[in-house]
Amino acid sequence: MMSCFSCCDSEEKLHQRSLKKSIQEYKRTTSISSFANLSSKTDGSKRRYIAEEIAKLGKGNISAEIFTYKELSAATQNFNPESLIGEGGFGRVYKGYLESKKIEVAVKQLDRNGFQGNKEFLVEVLVLSLLHHPNLVNLVGYCAEGNQRVLVYEYMLNGSLEDHLLNISPETKPLDWNTRMKIAEGAARGLEYLHETANPPVIYRDFKASNILLDANFNPRLSDFGLAKLGPVGENTHVSTRVMGTYGYCAPEYASTGQLTTKSDVYSFGVVFLEIITGRRVIDNSRPSEEQNLITWAEPLFKDKKKFHLMADPLLEGNYPEKELYQALAVAAMCLQEEATTRPFISDVVTALEYLSAGKTEDKQQQDDDDYDDE
Structure with a gap:
């Protein structure tokens, strides 16, 4: 176990040095810390804010790849119930295969009802795009097409x-x-x-x-x-x-x-x-x-x-x-x-x-x- 972590040490130290800079740079464009103040906003302004921030995600501020809904439908065989591997309060998770990357992925389709799902989507993309560690799941990409909110992660063989x-x-x-x-x-x-x-x-x-x-x-x-x-x-x-x-x-x-x-x-x-x-x-x-x-x-x-x-x-x-x-x-x-x-x-x-x-x-x-x- 220890050797597993030690081999990541030098890479991790490099990342740690650039982490603060990355977050400061991101703050200047889309303000990661502003989502901490969401609770002080009215419902109407929360919805507007989240919609604006999601729109910004595709404009080069985030390193995660942007997928079309069509790509993710193909990856999960049209979100086939037989591919369902998990279900939570915010949506369902399907096992999929991305032909473009030749990798297995876990695809989380968020519930489209209400802004809470949109908020969860925004926070998750922000956190996982800026923070990387051997013990945090990797975000491969996302889809924010129309009213679809889908997150794509690396597939974890042994589940939870x-x-x-x-x-x-x-x-x-x-x-x-x-x-x-x-x-x-x-x-x-x-x-x-x-x-x-x-x-x-x-x-x-x-x-x-x-x-x-x-x-x-x-x-x-x-x-x-x-x-x-x-x-x-x-x-x-x-x-x-x-x-x-x-x-x-x-x-x-x-x-x-x-x-x-x-x-x-x-x-x-x-x-x-x-x-x-x-x-x-x-x-x-x-x-x-x-x-x-x-x-x-x-x-x-x-x-x-x-x-x-x-x-x-x-x-x-x-x-x-x-x-x-x-x-x-x-x-x-x-x-x-x-x-x-x-x-x-x-x-x-x-x-x-x-x-x-x-x-x-x-x-x-x-x-x-x-x-x-x-x-």
Whole structure:
């Protein structure tokens, strides 16, 4: 896992140096930060603003390729229901093949009803055209023809984390411990890039297992940036916004006040990390009433180390290093702190997971044992 990232380091550093310049240059032409102020506009002016910004996308400001609706219809066999690979609040996703590029793609056709779909389209194109990282999905291009709003991404062979963790079909092999830690680390790195490299910072706002896509080698990429918000800048401590996202994953302070910070994403990460460890959904109404809410069920168990083994996914069949389980649960518990200020920064989470996914816990334990034997 570590070597996978190290080979991208030099390229990533080059990109980081040019990132700020790119965003500043883009601000002069189409103002990326202006979408942060959409909430202050009236419905009428929101619609006009979004329509104007979408019109600007095709005028050389965005690096993503522009496709015709005809091309994307051909790629998906006229959006054939048999090609459907996902469905969300904003539209449907189809598997397709772009003849012009000779590649498989995922094609998201946004719901044409209302400006929310247009807003999601605009935000997603802006974010994914300006921000690039090994743990963010690649935007191949888009179509804004007439009233059609279609996004085209690289196709991810292994679907979503949800498919391999929470919606396991009988023929799907459960994820082993090391793969789970590798996915968690990569997803955290994606958030770290959004929070600490992007300028201004980007708050993802919809971190959940279905939005973490997996390539052929189970490397994760964050997807679905339609709810992303620019984070606070200067002396501001938060941004205020209408509460959006998925029930169970939202941080308590955001759900109750609409005040959003990067620590809101850290809470959501904690929820997903606990799902990764336990194999349980955050909200599962098929379980006994006291176990339906994952966080409520886990809270008393976090306090008793002797019960930690009860939190490991039974599908792991005990195949995990006990010490790593303890440390993983400690990371999850820190991210799930009720008070936002007591949660770690995502960079601290990455450091802890880097340690876990590289298997250093076992190495250190072996070293400790060797040192003891030498005494």
